[in-house]
Amino acid sequence: MRRLALLVLGFGLVIAAWFFSRPTADLQPVDPELEDDRAAIAAASAELPSPLSDASISKRGSADPVPVAAAALAGPPFDARNDTVTLSGFVLPAPGTESDPSSTWVSLTDRLGKSRRSKVNSEGDYSFLHVEPGRFWIRAESDLGGMARRVIDLDLAAGDRRLDLQLGSSLDITIEVVDLVGRPIRSSHLFAVATSEEPGDWLADDTHAKQSWQSNDFGATSSPAPVLGRVRLAIRPPIFVSLVNYQRVIASQRVEPGQTKVRFVLDPTAPELQNGRLRLRLIDGQTRQPLAGIFVSMTYGVGSCTCPPTSVDGIFTMPCVPGVLDLRVPSMEYESAELQVRIEPGVETDLGDITLGPAISISGMVLDDQGQGRETLITYDMLDPITRAPGYQGIQWAVKSSADGSFQVTAIAHRIYRLRVRDEAFALQSMDVDARSGSVENVIMRVARGEPLIVSSDDRWPLVRFDVLDESGVLVISNRPLYGPEPEKILLTPGLYEVEVRVAGVLEGARRLLTIASEPVELVLP
DSSP states (O other), X not given: OHHHHHHHHHHHHHHHHHHHHSOHHHHSOOOXXXXXXXXXXXXXXXXXXXXXXXXXXXXXXXXXXOOHHHHHHHOSOOOSOSSOEEEEEEEEOOTTSOOOGGGEEEEEEETTSOEEEEEOOTTSEEEEEEEOSEEXXXXXXXXXXXXXXXXXXXXXXXXXXXXXXXXXXXXXXXXXXXXXXXXXXXXXXXXEEEESSOOOSBOOSSHHHHHHHHHOEEEOSSOOTTEEEEEEESSXXXXXXXXXXXXXXXXXXXXXXXXXXXEEEOOTTOGGXXXXXXXXXXXXXXXXXXXXXXXXXXXXXXXXXXXOOOOTTSEEEEEEOSEEEEEEEOOSSBOOEEEEEEEOTTOEEEEEEEEEOBOOOXXXXXXXXXXXXXXXXXXXXXXXXXXXOBSSSSOOEEEEOOTTSEEEEOSOOSSEEEEEEEOTTSOOEEEEEEOTTSOXXXXXXEOOOOEEEEEEEOTTSOSEEXXXXXXXXXXXXXXXXEOSSOOEEEEEOSEEEEEEEEETTTEEEEEEEEEEOSSOEEEEEO
């Protein structure tokens, strides 16, 4: 009995010794998706014995050698998996810009469009853990200006990799706006855009205008007078820089290569700088009485606002910036009025009486490929009844289906709507629902597994946008931007598709055909 007790005690000591001496990776498994966790990044970076590059020597002053004993004690980088590598490094700011690591981030994208993102820490370091071998597109960017792009191949044989990045200088045009005697002019609705061609009087909702709005970065928070801000160019001059009062073009100037500043001299009393005004009255379609306390929503191409409710007389009036706005009257008690109107500067636009009938809705179920209800996001937008094109400025609203897959879209008008299921696990699905005759029930939207379409652009072609249409001509993807060569993944059901490509000022409406079958399809645009 004593011998048995000694054997048990000895076995327990062996187990205890194994438990306290096992590797840290067994005690602290790391989720591969938590690459942005600063504590995990700091722990991993501290164990990296990799030598510093020439760039890091210039940043930190000198490269102290790593003692052999310290390197031996450090051991391999912390990683709970042996089939992945760690990618780390630091990011140098663009020449002539302020160093602020908190405004800098690094993204890592694989050939199938799966992307991971890491914020740079206070020392300028970044790290990605558990990276599977393969080719990756790396992009580093700072909110203060500057970008770096690299393509890198990672493999297990080479082990962990260190890559230091130097941000390149941005192409910025400083915008100054003064009155006739040189005093600064500022307005929350004044900003600048850059276009490859000179615009007309309006930057309305066309492809060229969208290109300009989304591709230029404008900031005016810390600019000294009379600097209104800056335009960050995506393409090199010659280009046109325009000063805009929301969508009304006030003035344009051609910018030549090497030019870094544009000054606009304006008369503050000019009509183009004034706001317009909108007026309407809401009427109950059955009683013909004015509707008081009804809220009106106005949506612009750059944002939306909920305005004050109608008065006791059902009247809504409000000053508006010049341009095209989408007007909605979302109400649970009445149908939604949905209108698009252009506001002229210095002019009141009176829409008169708008009659609202009883509320209508669209309801149904979302089912997965097994026939089970799916909790997911459904977006919807109004269509033009003739062209079936989206009737608004690319604006969509959204509802979420419940756990059993049921959904209901409320506060809509007697119009045709396109419903889309937005689910990362399934292919893009859309359905057109005609609600012109009233509420529609028992709509069944089925989601299906799809195959990846991997889309990227040649980095010689900035500002690429594309549409994808199925074989019936239905717009599956509308005005999708590609801001660089990094691949993007889109799931599509098998079938024939047409891709329409646009490059601002260079290419308009080029078409390509493709077939989605059982394997990923890679497409380089344009």
